[in-house]
Amino acid sequence: MDDDGARGRDTGALIAWMRRLAATIRTHEAELTALDAAIGDGDHGANLARGFNKVEQKLDAEMPATPAALLRLVGMTLIGSVGGAAGPLYGTFFLEAGKAAGSAAELDEAGLVRCLAAGLAGVKARGKAEPGDKTMVDALTPAIEALGSRGGLAEAGRAARAGAQATAPLIARKGRASYLGERAIGHVDPGAMSSVLLIESLAEAG
Amino acid sequence: MPEGTVGLVLVSHSRTLACSVARLARQMAGAEARIAIAAGAGEDRSDLGTDATEIAAAIEALDSAAGTLVLMDLGSAILSAGTALELIDPAMRERVLLSAGPFVEGALAAAVAAAAGSPLREVRDEALGALAPKQAELGEDVAAGDRSAGAGTGEAEWARTVAIADPAGLHLRPAAAIARIVRAHGASAAISPLDRPERIANAASLTAMLGLDLRSGAVVRVTARGKGAAVALEAIERFLSRGASGSEAEPEARAERKAGPVPVSPGIAIGPAFNLRIEFPKVPRSRGDPGAAKAALAAALARARNGIGSGGSAVLALQRELLDDPALLERALSLVEEEKLEAAPAWAETVEEAAARIAALGDPILSARAADLKDAGRRVLAALGVAGEGGLPAGMPPSIIIAEDLAPSLAAAFDPAHVLGVIDRAGGPTTHAAILLRARGIPAVAGAFSIGEVADGTLFAIDGASGRTWRAPDAETCAMLEAERAVERERNATVAGTVSLADGTVIELWANAGGRDEVVAARRADARGIGLLRSEFLFLERALPPSEEEQAQELGAVIEPMRGRPVILRTLDAGADKPIPFLPIAQEANPFLGVRGIRATLAHPELFATQLRAFLRAGCGHELGIMLPMVTEPAEVAAARDLLAAAHGDLVSARVPHAWPVLLGIMVEVPAAAWRIAAFRDLCDFYSIGTNDLTQYVLAADRGNPRLARFHDAGNEAVIALCRRVAAEGGRPTSVCGEAAGEPRIARSLVAAGIRRLSMAPALFGPVGEALRAG
Numbered sequence: 001m002d003d004d005g006a007r008g009r010d011t012g013a014l015i016a017w018m019r020r021l022a023a024t025i026r027t028h029e030a031e032l033t034a035l036d037a038a039i040g041d042g043d044h045g046a047n048l049a050r051g052f053n054k055v056e057q058k059l060d061a062e063m064p065a066t067p068a069a070l071l072r073l074v075g076m077t078l079i080g081s082v083g084g085a086a087g088p089l090y091g092t093f094f095l096e097a098g099k100a101a102g103s104a105a106e107l108d109e110a111g112l113v114r115c116l117a118a119g120l121a122g123v124k125a126r127g128k129a130e131p132g133d134k135t136m137v138d139a140l141t142p143a144i145e146a147l148g149s150r151g152g153l154a155e156a157g158r159a160a161r162a163g164a165q166a167t168a169p170l171i172a173r174k175g176r177a178s179y180l181g182e183r184a185i186g187h188v189d190p191g192a193m194s195s196v197l198l199i200e201s202l203a204e205a206g
Numbered sequence: 207m208p209e210g211t212v213g214l215v216l217v218s219h220s221r222t223l224a225c226s227v228a229r230l231a232r233q234m235a236g237a238e239a240r241i242a243i244a245a246g247a248g249e250d251r252s253d254l255g256t257d258a259t260e261i262a263a264a265i266e267a268l269d270s271a272a273g274t275l276v277l278m279d280l281g282s283a284i285l286s287a288g289t290a291l292e293l294i295d296p297a298m299r300e301r302v303l304l305s306a307g308p309f310v311e312g313a314l315a316a317a318v319a320a321a322a323g324s325p326l327r328e329v330r331d332e333a334l335g336a337l338a339p340k341q342a343e344l345g346e347d348v349a350a351g352d353r354s355a356g357a358g359t360g361e362a363e364w365a366r367t368v369a370i371a372d373p374a375g376l377h378l379r380p381a382a383a384i385a386r387i388v389r390a391h392g393a394s395a396a397i398s399p400l401d402r403p404e405r406i407a408n409a410a411s412l413t414a415m416l417g418l419d420l421r422s423g424a425v426v427r428v429t430a431r432g433k434g435a436a437v438a439l440e441a442i443e444r445f446l447s448r449g450a451s452g453s454e455a456e457p458e459a460r461a462e463r464k465a466g467p468v469p470v471s472p473g474i475a476i477g478p479a480f481n482l483r484i485e486f487p488k489v490p491r492s493r494g495d496p497g498a499a500k501a502a503l504a505a506a507l508a509r510a511r512n513g514i515g516s517g518g519s520a521v522l523a524l525q526r527e528l529l530d531d532p533a534l535l536e537r538a539l540s541l542v543e544e545e546k547l548e549a550a551p552a553w554a555e556t557v558e559e560a561a562a563r564i565a566a567l568g569d570p571i572l573s574a575r576a577a578d579l580k581d582a583g584r585r586v587l588a589a590l591g592v593a594g595e596g597g598l599p600a601g602m603p604p605s606i607i608i609a610e611d612l613a614p615s616l617a618a619a620f621d622p623a624h625v626l627g628v629i630d631r632a633g634g635p636t637t638h639a640a641i642l643l644r645a646r647g648i649p650a651v652a653g654a655f656s657i658g659e660v661a662d663g664t665l666f667a668i669d670g671a672s673g674r675t676w677r678a679p680d681a682e683t684c685a686m687l688e689a690e691r692a693v694e695r696e697r698n699a700t701v702a703g704t705v706s707l708a709d710g711t712v713i714e715l716w717a718n719a720g721g722r723d724e725v726v727a728a729r730r731a732d733a734r735g736i737g738l739l740r741s742e743f744l745f746l747e748r749a750l751p752p753s754e755e756e757q758a759q760e761l762g763a764v765i766e767p768m769r770g771r772p773v774i775l776r777t778l779d780a781g782a783d784k785p786i787p788f789l790p791i792a793q794e795a796n797p798f799l800g801v802r803g804i805r806a807t808l809a810h811p812e813l814f815a816t817q818l819r820a821f822l823r824a825g826c827g828h829e830l831g832i833m834l835p836m837v838t839e840p841a842e843v844a845a846a847r848d849l850l851a852a853a854h855g856d857l858v859s860a861r862v863p864h865a866w867p868v869l870l871g872i873m874v875e876v877p878a879a880a881w882r883i884a885a886f887r888d889l890c891d892f893y894s895i896g897t898n899d900l901t902q903y904v905l906a907a908d909r910g911n912p913r914l915a916r917f918h919d920a921g922n923e924a925v926i927a928l929c930r931r932v933a934a935e936g937g938r939p940t941s942v943c944g945e946a947a948g949e950p951r952i953a954r955s956l957v958a959a960g961i962r963r964l965s966m967a968p969a970l971f972g973p974v975g976e977a978l979r980a981g
Contacts, residue, residue, distance in 0.1 A: 042404060047255065050248065076259065079289055083219075083247025083255020085282030088289035091258065095292075126285060175281065 071098030096122030153203035213268030221246035261290035273326035307333030391434025473649030475627025480605035508793025557583030647969035735772035737965025757820035803836020825865035897944025920946030933960035950977030
């Protein structure tokens with residue numbers, strides 16, 4: 001994984017990422033749900049699993065032609081099937097990433113960073129969240145920064161995980177967890193944790 | 207409602223919640239309010255969540271120049287609605303506003319403002335300000351009271367944790383009782399298992415609670431909100447922790463058992479038993495206009511509820527509860543909205559799903575309830591004009607039918623050659639099914655709550671005159687009954703259309719009929735005429751009203767055997783208690799006191815005029831009388847007379863042959879008409895007293911309620927006194943066409959009261975004539 005990001009990712013490589021991510025979400029479904037049960041409504045794992053299962057079904061049925069088409073398909077599918085807040089948030093992430101992909105047939109490292117950054121910007125706008133609010137933004141922001149400074153995907157994954165772990169002592173300012181006030185302290189944000197999986201599976205898919 | 211009004215999109219995590227809010231809003235703003243819902247997650251939208259694509263589709267569906275307001279419940283609903291705005295066309299987005307108003311109150315206020323034609327911004331302001339009245343009303347109480355429980359919502363939520371003590375778990379009866387408690391207190395309550403908190407059932411919904419599959423010992427958390435929440439919660443807790451779920455319903459059941467079978471239709475029958483089973487109809491998934499489908503479904507539910515009535519067995523009471531289940535209605539409405547299904551397929555699918563869910567729990571007690579649910583559901587389908595596959599299989603040997611609250615539509619189809627007799631576990635002597643059985647001369651007993659399970663083929667005997675039944679009678683009993691039957695046949699053979707009494711008084715025997723077979727029987731029995739021809743057979747099980755031509759043809763064929771003798775046709779006698787699929791009659795708390803008979807036909811003058819023209823055409827060559835049911839005051843007869851004259855005029859101009867002049871008369875069944883009978887003299891040519899309804903109105907006793915059996919007696923002196931008054935003061939020929947005319951004991955009282963014309967099922971001529979001659 002040393003040369004990850006050095007070569008361009010075509011649509012097939014991005015599909016491999018999505019399938020990897022779907023499998024990872026399934027593996028961690030219970031963990032995500034447990035995190036969410038502590039400070040939210042306990043459906044994050046199940047919701048995301050449902051969404052990504054649907055993504056897999058869509059990918060079994062059709063083969064998008066470009067990275068933009070793939071990212072849009074993933075975004076729309078998540079919006080339509082996740083159910084909870086993760087639906088519009090991850091949906092927006094992929095939709096915005098898709099827009100940034102333009103008509104490129106493959107994404108080089110700069111292109112990938114541009115897409116992920118556009119996705120992150122979309123999430124921040126949609127959720128009106130900033131770093132430190134105890135959300136997925138706390139994992140995605142350091143990850144994309146690491147990738148942008150040519151740290152490579154493995155480093156991005158480590159940055160995401162560190163960012164997610166850092167949400168534990170925070171008071172939530174967004175979502176259901178914000179009703180809990182100080183009681184949310186000590187728990188990692190489930191959205192930040194699923195964002196870690198998103199970045200890590202990108203690294204694992206190579 | 208015109209396109210010009212603002213549309214509302216209701217976005218909620220819960221499909222149930224959104225459907226209910228839409229229903230509330232429609233109740234306030236009218237059925238045509240432009241409301242769409244986008245709610246729930248997962249394939250069938252039964253999970254909690256929201257879906258921006260669904261919201262976008264709802265906005266697109268409602269889009270109009272007037273614009274659309276989107277109301278959301280909380281959290282991700284707002285995120286999803288915002289996302290939806292990005293998915294729709296930018297030009298359309300200009301016409302959409304997201305409301306920060308409270309979901310329920312805001313939806314109601316917005317729907318009312320939209321229906322009134324307010325522009326989008328005003329509708330939004332209405333929604334936003336909708337919490338103000340509640341705040342104003344509760345302001346003091348909230349400040350002074352305990353608001354600890356309702357963290358952040360402003361409304362206290364009460365909660366209790368209870369272990370279910372009933373050894374059978376949370377089965378149908380306790381669930382129904384809880385639903386009743388919740389509704390009675392005007393609270394909203396939910397039950398969820400402590401170990402599966404994500405599964406939450408509305409405590410007003412039977413199917414939702416049964417779906418939790420709670421066994422004995424399960425620990426549940428019960429929460430309640432609303433004004434009666436605390437009291438309701440306490441009652442629920444008491445109920446769940448008490449354990450003996452049956453104890454409350456028990457005395458009622460015992461009373462029913464004590465009542466035993468009652469005689470319904472005279473005659474002796476001996477033969478194998480056959481349990482009448484009604485298959486749940488297969489309804490094709492036809493699609494149509496959701497507005498029409500919703501209206502049809504609401505009307506059908508109302509009719510089905512009314513059809514079950516307020517009395518009856520515990521089984522029927524449970525069916526009533528099932529029809530009141532909000533979860534069923536919501537699911538059906540969502541199928542109508544989502545899939546554009548018509549009312550019948552949406553309802554059929556809903557019921558099949560719910561029944562399958564209950565059956566799948568694998569609990570024998572609950573599995574039997576799946577059958578109840580289907581049976582209750584079938585009534586709604588019947589009200590929608592979809593009949594279950596008709597009960598009796600081809601090739602059934604002649605049998606004694608065992609039914610559970612026999613439907614009139616089925617009784618009407620019974621052929622005396624195959625149906626030797628009927629044992630109805632519910633029902634009574636004055637139900638419509640009972641009348642039909644008597645008309646066909648099929649012996650029957652009803653109210654046989656105690657009969658228990660009967661295997662097909664078990665030999666049974668019944669005596670419909672005494673109400674006695676024999677399970678597996680021995681040879682001696684059979685021989686005795688056969689002998690009695692022979693005597694009865696003998697008596698019926700000496701029938702005549704008139705009875706001369708010792709003092710020279712002549713009593714005319716007329717026949718009641720509801721179809722051609724009965725008219726033939728009347729002619730054979732030498733009836734003086736048809737005193738009552740029920741025209742409802744033209745309409746039953748029809749999705750659309752029959753044409754004038756069709757009615758004229760069918761009626762003409764039916765009355766043909768009576769050529770040369772007078773025939774009295776009764777105009778459509780429908781009401782919420784006797785529903786006709788295409789006649790929209792609103793749900794009524796009290797259908798017997800509602801829009802029925804002439805009240806219904808005058809409300810649908812085109813349908814009425816069509817029937818009058820058909821009557822005149824069918825009556826061509828007959829001595830024809832037309833009789834109006836449920837008349838209360840002379841003005842109704844005057845209005846009908848005008849319509850009749852107009853029908854005659856139409857047929858004359860169209861050069862269509864028809865009977866004219868004809869006699870016009872009324873059914874005397876409303877006490878007011880009986881009391882003021884002289885006021886009808888100038889408008890009527892004859893009267894016919896309908897003792898069934900007159901009795902229930904005079905004695906204020908629902909004729910379907912078996913606990914009031916002692917009041918189901920037309921021989922009651924108050925009823926006889928009214929008959930005497932009509933005969934003495936009415937100044938027109940007066941007959942009795944109610945069932946009382948065919949009961950020997952009462953027939954004698956009627957004759958003593960001055961009635962000279964009795965109209966009944968021809969099979970009763972023998973015993974009545976004998977009784978009258980015997981004085």
